[in-house]
Structure formats: C-alpha cells, structure tokens
Amino acid sequence: QxxxxxxxxxxxxxxxxxxxxxxxxxxxxxxxxxxxxxxxxxxxxxxxxxxxxxxxxxxxxxxxxxRAKNLKYKTKITLVGKYVELEDAYISVTDALQHAGYLYNSKIEVEKIQAEDITEDNVAELLKDTQGLIVPGGFGIRGLDGMITSIKYAREHDIPFLGICLGMQMASVEFARNVLHLEDANSA
Incomplete structure (x- = not known):
C-alpha cells in the first residue's frame, strides 16, 4: 500500500x-x-x-x-524453415501452436530443422517421429529443395502438413512434380 x-x-x-x-x-x-x-x-x-x-x-x-499447467499429451511438430537459426523468426507460428496445444490438452514440442539440411537421404530420419509438419514462408531459392523433400515425405507418409506462404507454394510444386509428373514445375 x-x-x-x-x-x-x-x-x-x-x-x-x-x-x-x-x-x-x-x-x-x-x-x-x-x-x-x-x-x-x-x-x-x-x-x-x-x-x-x-x-x-x-x-x-x-x-x-x-489446462496449460497440466497438459496430458505431447505432440511433436516439425517446422522446416529457412531462418530456424533466428530464435524469433517463426514466433507467431510457434506461439499459435502452443495456444492450440492448450486447447487440446497437449504440450507441443516444436523441432526446427534448417530446410537446406534436408535431403532424400536423411529426410526419413529427420521426420520419423514427427506428428505434423509446418513449412512457413520465406524468400529466395535457398532451401527450396529441402522444403519440397520434406513435403513429399509428409504426403507419402500421411503426416499432417501446413504450408504457409512459400510453404504452400512448395507443396504445389511438390505435387506437380511428383504426382502430376511436371518435372519442370517451379514457383517464380
């Protein structure tokens, strides 16, 4: 007082x-x-x-x-992005995931993977335990192949996927290349 x-x-x-x-x-x-x-x-x-x-x-x-203090479940979500080394680069996405987790009584564990580090050879190992994949926005061509590779893996293994901005563009490219066999499909 x-x-x-x-x-x-x-x-x-x-x-x-x-x-x-x-x-x-x-x-x-x-x-x-x-x-x-x-x-x-x-x-x-x-x-x-x-x-x-x-x-x-x-x-x-x-x-x-x-609920937020006593979460019963755990859900692992993998975020494949271009700026994962920057702590706050995807903060709106990770915060939204945490808030959704509270609603569904689940602690959301977000694993961030640099898109450039994903290849056909390691994608299965990198995404083997994920329960969902998010590929958020970005600019430029760096990491696009890794994004496409991770999106393909998610599609082929029935992993829930959310593409935001560039992530959705790469989902379209992945589908065009690997399902429609349009090998030159790209995003300009």
Missing part, C-alpha cells in the same frame, strides 16, 4: 486506480491477477459505462490456465 500511495502522489493517479503487475508463473495468470485487483470494474467505473455485467467472466480463461 505504501508503494501505491507513493506512485499516486507522484503521478496524480488516484490510489484506487493503481494496480500491481507482478511476475506470474504463466502468462495466463496475468489477466486473472488483474481481475482479482478489480481492474475490469475500475475500467467500467472510470469510463462511466453502465454495464449490466461489469465483472468479466473469466471461468473459461481459468480452465485454459489450468
């Missing part, structure tokens, strides 16, 4: 509108912490909103938070 009083004094913000943003074990705990401090009601009051239900219903959020 002493810290809130000090902040209020120096910011001219009423002490009732100062909330703590504490470290939390999970990102999902942060909104719950805010609700426990009455942030939803404070916003409604501050904006003079006449709301029949001013307090947010966080029951589903709490259930998701519990």
């Amino acid at each position: 002493e810290m809130k009083d000090k902040i209020s004094t120096f910011t001219d913000v009423p002490v009732d509108y100062i909330v703590e943003s504490l470290d939390a074990p999970s990102l999902f705990d942060v909104p719950l912490s805010y609700q426990e401090q009455g942030v939803d009601q404070k916003v409604v009051d501050f904006l003079h909103i006449d709301s029949p239900k001013p307090v947010a219903d966080m029951d589903e959020w709490r259930r998701m938070d519990e």
